Amino acid sequence: MDNIRNFSIIAHIDHGKSTLADRFLELTGTISKDRIIPQFLDKMDLEREKGITIKMKPVRMSYNFNGQNYILNLIDTPGHVDFSYEVSRSLAAVEGAILLVDATKGIQAQTLANLELAKKQNLIVIPVINKIDLEYAKIEETKKELAALLNIGESEIIQISAKNGVNIEKVLEAIIKKIPPPLKDNILNPFRALIFDSKYDPYKGVITYIRVIDGEVKKGLKIKFLAAKEKAEVKEVGYFNPEFSPQEKISAGEIGYIITGIKDLSMIKVGDTIIEENNFTSLPFPGYREAKPMIFISLYPQRSNDFDLLKEALLKLKLNDPALVFEQETKEALGRGFRCGFLGGLHAEIISERLSREFGLDLIISTPSVVYKIIDKKNKERFIYSASDWPNPSEIQSIEEPWVLLEIITPIVYSAKISEIIKSLRGIFYETKYLGAERIILVYEMPLIEVITNFYDKIKSISKGFASMNYNVIGYRASELEKIEILIAGKKEEAFSKIVPKDKILSEGRYLVKKLKENLPPQQFELVIQAAVRGKIIARETIKARRKDVTDYLYGGDYTRKRKLLEKQKRGKKELKEKGQLRIPVETFFEIFRE
Ligand SMILES: Nc1nc2c(ncn2[C@@H]2O[C@H](COP(=O)(O)OP(=O)(O)OP(=O)(O)O)[C@@H](O)[C@H]2O)c(=O)[nH]1
Numbered sequence: 206m207d208n209i210r211n212f213s214i215i216a217h218i219d220h221g222k223s224t225l226a227d228r229f230l231e232l233t234g235t236i237s238k239d240r241i242i243p244q245f246l247d248k249m250d251l252e253r254e255k256g257i258t259i260k261m262k263p264v265r266m267s268y269n270f271n272g273q274n275y276i277l278n279l280i281d282t283p284g285h286v287d288f289s290y291e292v293s294r295s296l297a298a299v300e301g302a303i304l305l306v307d308a309t310k311g312i313q314a315q316t317l318a319n320l321e322l323a324k325k326q327n328l329i330v331i332p333v334i335n336k337i338d339l340e341y342a343k344i345e346e347t348k349k350e351l352a353a354l355l356n357i358g359e360s361e362i363i364q365i366s367a368k369n370g371v372n373i374e375k376v377l378e379a380i381i382k383k384i385p386p387p388l389k390d391n392i393l394n395p396f397r398a399l400i401f402d403s404k405y406d407p408y409k410g411v412i413t414y415i416r417v418i419d420g421e422v423k424k425g426l427k428i429k430f431l432a433a434k435e436k437a438e439v440k441e442v443g444y445f446n447p448e449f450s451p452q453e454k455i456s457a458g459e460i461g462y463i464i465t466g467i468k469d470l471s472m473i474k475v476g477d478t479i480i481e482e483n484n485f486t487s488l489p490f491p492g493y494r495e496a497k498p499m500i501f502i503s504l505y506p507q508r509s510n511d512f513d514l515l516k517e518a519l520l521k522l523k524l525n526d527p528a529l530v531f532e533q534e535t536k537e538a539l540g541r542g543f544r545c546g547f548l549g550g551l552h553a554e555i556i557s558e559r560l561s562r563e564f565g566l567d568l569i570i571s572t573p574s575v576v577y578k579i580i581d582k583k584n585k586e587r588f589i590y591s592a593s594d595w596p597n598p599s600e601i602q603s604i605e606e607p608w609v610l611l612e613i614i615t616p617i618v619y620s621a622k623i624s625e626i627i628k629s630l631r632g633i634f635y636e637t638k639y640l641g642a643e644r645i646i647l648v649y650e651m652p653l654i655e656v657i658t659n660f661y662d663k664i665k666s667i668s669k670g671f672a673s674m675n676y677n678v679i680g681y682r683a684s685e686l687e688k689i690e691i692l693i694a695g696k697k698e699e700a701f702s703k704i705v706p707k708d709k710i711l712s713e714g715r716y717l718v719k720k721l722k723e724n725l726p727p728q729q730f731e732l733v734i735q736a737a738v739r740g741k742i743i744a745r746e747t748i749k750a751r752r753k754d755v756t757d758y759l760y761g762g763d764y765t766r767k768r769k770l771l772e773k774q775k776r777g778k779k780e781l782k783e784k785g786q787l788r789i790p791v792e793t794f795f796e797i798f799r800e
Pocket residue numbers: 216217218219220221222223224225244256257258259282283284285335336337338339365366367368369
C-alpha cells in the first residue's frame with residue numbers, strides 16, 4: 206500500500222492533460238508505443254471528433270522507480286467548464302493532482318476553478334508547465350504567475366513538453382515523492398468504497414467505478430449501497446488497464462470497478478457508499494454535492510413510440526453523467542417528453558448527440574432556456590423552464606431572470622473588444638483586476654442566458670483563444686422579456702420558441718427565421734417560416750421546394766459520418782415522410798440555436 210499513488214490531472218481546456226496521460230501510458234509500458242494514438246484515453250466518438258475530453262478516465266499503471274515498483278492510479282479529467290462536475294468527482298477519489306498550465310496561454314479561468322476544487326479536497330498539488338517546445342511559450346512569465354498563485358518557489362515547478370515527451374519522468378518522480386500513499390490502517394477495516402462514476406453495459410449491467418477506502422472486495426462478497434438502501438452480490442472486480450481488467454480482489458487505497466449484475470438503472474447513485482451487507486457500523490461518505498443545472502432543454506421523441514426508449518436512454522446516460530437531470534413532462538403540441546437540465550450549452554449538445562448516436566433516437570429539441578421567475582397578476586410566483594410554458598402576457602405582472610458574476614481573464618489587447626460584446630449582451634461593468642503586466646481580469650454582471658448561449662465561443666474567437674471565463678449565479682433580477690413564436694408552414698413549432706429582451710424582438714425575430722431558412726431541410730413544397738410576437742408576424746422567410754435528393758439537403762458537412770448517422774436513423778423515417786412531418790437531425794437544432 207505504501208507504493209500506491211492516486212492522482213488526477215487537472216487544467217484549463219486544451220492545456221495538454223490527455224497528451225500528458227499518453228506519455229505516462231507509454232513510459233509505464235501500460236500501452237506500447239506503437240499502439241498509442243494521440244489522446245489515447247479519449248475513446249468516445251464525440252471526444253475524438255471535437256478533440257476534447259468529455260468523461261473522466263481512470264487508468265492503473267505500474268512504474269519502477271529507484272528499484273521499487275509503484276502502482277500509479279491516474280484519472281484524466283475534462284477541462285471544459287461544462288464538465289467541471291467530472292473534475293470534482295474525480296478529485297474525491299485521489300490524494301493528489303497535477304495542475305497543468307499551457308505556457309503559451311498562462312493561468313486561465315479553469316486553472317483557477319479546478320485548483321479551488323483540489324484545495325477543497327486538501328489534495329497535494331503538483332505544478333507543471335506544459336508546451337515548452339512551442340516557440341511562443343512564455344515559460345518565465347507563466348512560472349512567475351503559477352508560483353505566486355500557489356505561494357511556492359519557482360524551482361518547484363516542473364517544465365515539460367507532453368507532446369515531445371520532455372521531462373515526463375520528473376513528473377512521475379514528483380508524484381511518487383510528494384503525493385502521500387493511501388492511509389495504511391484502513392486495510393484492517395471492513396470493506397467500504399466510494400462510487401465516483403458508473404457506466405451501463407448491455408451485457409454486464411451497471412459497472413460502478415470505486416475508490417476503496419477500507420478493507421477489500423472480492424467476487425461473492427455481499428454488499429449494500431447505503432444511500433440507495435439496496436443489496437447485491439459482487440460478480441466481478443477489476444482494474445482499469447484502461448480496459449476493464451478482472452482481478453481477484455481490490456483493496457483499500459486502490460481504484461477499480463465492481464459489477465453486480467444490477468440492471469435497475471435508478472438504483473446506483475454516483476457519490477453513494479458501498480459497504481458489506483452485514484456491517485451496521487460503517488458511515489457513509491459525505492457524497493457529492495448535486496450538480497446544479499444552468500440551462501434547460503425539452504427533449505421529445507420525433508416518433509411518439511420512442512418515448513420509452515428515450516426514458517431508458519436518459520437513465521443509462523445519467524449513470525455515466527450524473528450532472529444530467531431530467532423530469533417527465535407532457536405538452537399538447539409535442540406529446541410526452543423530458544425537461545432536461547444541463548451545466549451548459551456544450552453539455553446539452555453532447556447529451557443530445559449521444560442520445561442520437563448511441564440510441565438511434567430522433568429528437569425534437571427546444572431552444573435552451575434558463576429558469577425564469579414570473580409574478581402573475583394574482584401576485585403568485587411561477588418558475589418557467591421553457592419558452593413553450595410562457596404564460597399569456599395578460600397574466601404577467603413582472604418577470605425576473607437569473608444573473609451571474611462573470612470573470613474573464615484576457616490579454617489586455619483584447620479587453621476593449623470583449624467589453625463591447627459584453628455590453629451588447631446586457632452586461633454591466635463591475636471591476637477589473639490585473640494579472641501580471643499583460644493580462645487583466647474583467648468582472649461583469651450579466652444575465653445567465655447570455656453567458657451560456659455561445660458567449661464563450663465569441664470571446665474565444667475574438668481573443669484568438671487567449672480569453673477564458675468563469676461565472677457564478679448571483680440571483681434574480683427584473684427584466685422586460687417577450688416570447689417569440691416560430692411558425693413553419695403556418696403551424697406553430699413550439700420547440701423553436703424563444704424568450705428575448707423586449708428591445709431585441711425585431712433583430713432576434715429576423716435572425717431566427719434566417720437561421721431556420723439556412724438550416725432546415727427543404728420539403729416537397731415551398732415552406733414559409735415566420736416569427737411572431739403576441740400573434741403579430743414580425744419576420745418571414747421562404748424555403749423553396751426541393752428538387753433533388755433529400756440527403757444532400759438534410760446534411761451538410763462531413764459526408765461519410767453523416768452517412769453512418771443516416772443508416773442509424775433510418776428506422777421510422779418513412780412514417781414521418783408519409784405524415785408530411787419535418788425531420789430535423791440533432792446537430793441541426795444546435796446549429797439553429799448557435800448565434
Ligand atoms: N506543441 C505542443 N502541443 C501540445 C503539447 N501538449 C499538448 N499539446 C496539444 O494541445 C492540444 C490539446 O491537447 P489535449 O491533450 O487534448 O488537451 P487536454 O487538456 O486533454 O484538453 P481537454 O481534455 O479537452 O481539456 C492538442 O492539439 C495537443 O497536441 C505540448 O507539449 N506541446
